[in-house]
Amino acid sequence: AQPSQVLPLQGGKVEVGETQEGNGTRPLLDIRGIDQELVEKIEYDALVWSSLHGLVVGDKSVQRSGKVPGVGMVHAPFALLPMPFPESHWKQACELAPIFNELVDRVSLDAKFLQDSLSRTKKADAFTSRLLDIHSKMVEINKKEDIRLGLLRSDYMVDEQTKLLLQIETNTISCSFPGLGCLVSDLHRSLLNHYGEFLALDSKRVPNNPAASQFVEALAKAWTEYNNPRAVVMLVVQADERNMKTLAEIDAEGELLPDGTLVVGGQAIAVVYFRAGYTPNDYPSESEWRARLLMEQSSAIKCPSISYHLAGTKKIQQELVKPNVLERFVDNKEDIAKLRKCFAGLWSLDDSDIVKDAIERPGLYVMKPQREGGGNNIYGNDVREALMRLQKEGSEADAAYILMQRIFPTVSHTFLMRNGICYKDDTVSELGIYGAYLRNKEKVILNDQCGYLMRTKASSSDEGGVAAGFAVLDSLYLT
Ligand code: ADP
Ligand code: MG
Ligand code: MG
Structure with missing residues (x-):
């Protein structure tokens, strides 16, 4: 900015x-x-x-x-x-x-x-x-x-x-x-x-x-x-917040009862409200992924x-x-x-006409990965560069992105x-x-x-x- x-x-x-x-x-x-x-x-x-x-x-x-x-x-x-x-x-x-x-x-x-x-x-x-x-x-x-x-x-x-x-x-x-x-x-x-x-x-x-x-x-x-x-209702939060549960704590303290009830720290959980878990940064180790799976398996x-x-x-x-x-x-x-x-307008990167146009007129597009929380999109000349790099690599890497009309x-x-x-x-x-x-x-x-x-x-x-x-x-x- x-x-x-x-x-x-x-x-x-x-x-x-x-x-x-x-x-x-x-x-x-x-x-x-x-x-x-x-x-x-x-x-x-x-x-x-x-x-x-x-x-x-x-x-x-x-x-x-x-x-x-x-x-x-x-x-x-x-x-x-x-x-x-x-x-x-x-x-x-x-x-x-x-x-x-x-x-x-x-x-x-x-x-x-x-x-x-x-x-x-x-x-x-x-x-x-x-x-x-x-x-x-x-x-x-x-x-x-x-x-x-x-x-x-x-x-x-x-x-x-x-x-x-x-x-x-x-x-x-x-x-x-x-x-x-x-x-x-x-x-x-x-x-x-x-x-x-x-x-x-x-x-x-x-x-x-x-x-x-x-x-x-x-x-x-x-x-x-x-x-x-x-x-209870459990709020899943990022580290450095208090009185709520992080993914790592849920992995350490959580268990599934045979009937599917999720219990964390001895408390049955009715609702899990995620204030975290939407970015890869929230999963620094396997522990966080285990916690996510555990909650998903529960009732x-x-x-x-x-x-x-x-x-x-x-x-x-x-x-x-x-x-x-x-x-x-x-x-x-x-x-x-x-x-x-x-x-x-929204397009997949396997649409070659759109990719060609976006390389010619990158200012009219936004390139987006599968991420949340802001700060991840690509704009302007970076769109051209990113698209040309992906073309050169010729791999499947382009499937990580979509293109959107700016x-x-x-x-x-x-x-x-x-x-x-x-x-x-x-x-x-x-x-x-x-x-x-x-x-x-x-x-x-x-x-x-x-x-x-x-x-x-x-x-x-x-x-x-x-x-x-x-x-x-x-x-x-x-x-
Ligand atoms: P996130 O899930 O990270 O919030 P967004 O798709 O909302 O991703 O994009 C983040 C920001 O980028 C938006 O809040 C908006 O300011 C800007 N943005 C996203 N798409 C467009 C677009 N098509 N045209 C103009 N600005 C956009
Ligand atoms: Mg979003
Ligand atoms: Mg947004």
């Missing part, structure tokens, strides 16, 4: 309240003209609010942070004001949530589709290969997941030129920020309650964001379905199961875009049309707060919509849209992760 420009704000009149005119590219709130004194007041209030309401993360510069709860906190990076976003696109994204929930569930049940689609990727990507091995073992023992819980997030960008809402990806494991994302919406509403009059903005146009409470409710409902009052409700995890891979996303594939999983024609409308969202000027400092930058935004899905055999208990996550990043930066340091948390202002 390129460094942002530190604020030297020009004073001046607040230039706000413009609704979308003409082609609708004019931002509602033009921050260039906001009076500096006013911005400083808002900044100060925002930082106080963050501290009081727990819009904070561990501060990596404090040594004991992350080891001792409550020690070494800093506010999460956030945008000072909510990002204008067209209401029609917002509604469209919300409507898609239950459709994607159902789609993931249906895909997860088709073991052959998952294995076949990922068969070439398996040879080229050791991590995906290990996940597929666990999946194969479950198929072999005919393991059934009667109770299935998905806590998902579908991410979108609005393409500036076509004005289309296009999907970036669906996340099926460890979807980040349902907690902090809600707080940013609260922060923005609170700031607009105080300063909205000066900014000509109405706090009611920041949509309510119940992501955290609805995810918790979904976990609780899953726990109820498991129907063992003595069993505990896995969020996600190995099938849900695989259904969220970029390769599967690319397969679903191919003609007549969606039809295998979705019955309703209108739902199919809605899904297709948000699909961007989306170019509208650029707007934004105030970004990081480490107590306000930066002004040209930014683009990505809207994530959370979804919760819970079913027990034929009974669908939950299939809901549950709040949202707006992430805003410098337009000069390719990647978008907040934790990875590229983006800030944001909320949306309906226009």
Whole structure:
């Protein structure tokens, strides 16, 4: 990421309240003209609010942070004001949530589709290969997941030129920020309650964001379905977090009872919620893989199961875009049309015409491996180099990747707060919509849209992760 420009704000009149005119590219709130004194007041209030309401993360510069709860906190990076976003696109994204929930569930049940689609990727990507091995073992023992819980997030960008809402990806494991994302919406509403009059903005146009409470409710409902009052919900986390279980600890302390019950540290486990396990870094030894397999074999409700995890891979996303594939999983024609409308161009690297075009015009593509958590994609001239290298090698290594049409969202000027400092930058935004899905055999208990996550990043930066340091948390202002 390129460094942002530190604020030297020009004073001046607040230039706000413009609704979308003409082609609708004019931002509602033009921050260039906001009076500096006013911005400083808002900044100060925002930082106080963050501290009081727990819009904070561990501060990596404090040594004991992350080891001792409550020690070494800093506010999460956030945008000072909510990002204008067209209401029609917002509604469209919300409507898609239950459709994607159902789609993931249906895909997860088709073991052959998952294995076949990922068969070439398996040879080229050791991590995906290990996940597929666990999946194969479950198929072999005919393991059934009667109770299935998905806590998902579908991410979108609005393409500036076509004005289309296009999907970036669906996340099926460890979807980040349902907690902090809600707080940013609260922060923005609170700031607009105080300063909205000066900014000509109405706090009611920041949509309510119940992501955290609805995810918790979904976990609780899953726990109820498991129907063992003595069993608990276990959070699987990365090392250096407390009061939860790491994969290595689960390997050391976990066991399977003959009836399939997972017991960890003497506690029966009803629901396993993965906040880790999505990156190869989470599996430094065989111990972590053993733990993953142990949990998968158990009757505990896995969020996600190995099938849900695989259904969220970029390769599967690319397969679903191919003609007549969606039809295998979705019955309703209108739902199919809605899904297709948000699909961007996605291609396998065995499509030689596309590879040729991507080498000629690499800026129009993003190259993606089967990874999660941000920071893994290839952009710009690196796409050309990577494709040419793969061609020269002539191996199966290309199957580790997919190609995606690069989306170019509208650029707007934004105030970004990081480490107590306000930066002004040209930014683009990505809207994530959370979804919760819970079913027990034929009974669908939950299939809901549950709040949202707006992430805003410098337009000069390719990647978008907040934790990875590229983006800030944001909320949306309906226009
Ligand atoms: P991950 O699973 O690691 O989050 P993503 O597919 O979401 O992978 O890509 C990471 C980031 O890269 C996104 O948040 C977005 O900012 C950017 N990105 C991904 N795909 C595209 C695309 N097609 N066009 C533009 N930017 C993209
Ligand atoms: Mg992802
Ligand atoms: Mg992503």
